[in-house]
């Protein structure tokens with residue numbers, strides 16, 4: 126089968142932004158190649174780190190021009206879904222490992238009018254999503270262990286993305302495949318070739334000397350060149 130491809134979306138992660146200047150960071154991303162704004166919420170329980178939460182999301186949403194992609198690395202996310210929607214989330218992704226009643230949580234997110242995503246830790250096999258795949262808008266593949274930015278990309282992710290792509294095709298799911306952690310120019314091309322639709326990048330985008338806008342433009346140009354060599358892909362097919 127030769128499925129229709131989608132142009133990859135870019136989602137810079139605020140975890141690596143200048144947190145003392147979130148208004149300025151959000152405003153400069155507004156005119157960048159960013160398609161989504163990735164917002165990492167950590168509770169110090171599901172992951173061994175605490176980041177930011179609802180009031181910070183509310184503040185960012187006041188200046189955001191792109192959809193906000195909320196990645197909940199928290200236990201019992203079901204208690205906070207409506208609050209994150211109200212604070213400005215467009216997409217809400219919960220972790221497979223944090224939700225014993227994942228089907229119910231996904232339905233709750235969809236009833237709130239948000240895109241529903243499920244994230245998989247590096248050790249969680251994609252096959253575990255077989256019975257839920259058709260209900261999902263996004264599957265987020267963690268390419269580092271969640272909890273921190275700036276970690277090294279786990280190479281096995283490439284194989285995992287390819288397996289997930291097969292599973293989505295087999296189950297008739299049109300969920301986007303999002304990859305998160307250690308993404309850079311070194312692996313963006315192979316990830317897209319393997320089937321990734323959304324690339325999250327934190328440190329690569331915000332720590333570059335030329336700044337996030339120029340770095341995102343460089344990433345987009347690189348992906349345009351990769352796309353030119355791939356079948357059934359055009360910039361017009363990019364979905365937000």
Ligand SMILES: O=C(CO)[C@@H](O)[C@H](O)COP(=O)(O)O
Pocket residue numbers: 138140141163165196198269270271272273274275276305306307308325326327328329
């Ligand atoms: O969810 C997470 C980490 O848990 C990510 O979204 C990171 O924020 C990505 O940062 P880099 O690995 O690209 O620096």
Ligand SMILES: [Fe+2]
Pocket residue numbers: 138163164165196305325
């Ligand atoms: Fe994330």
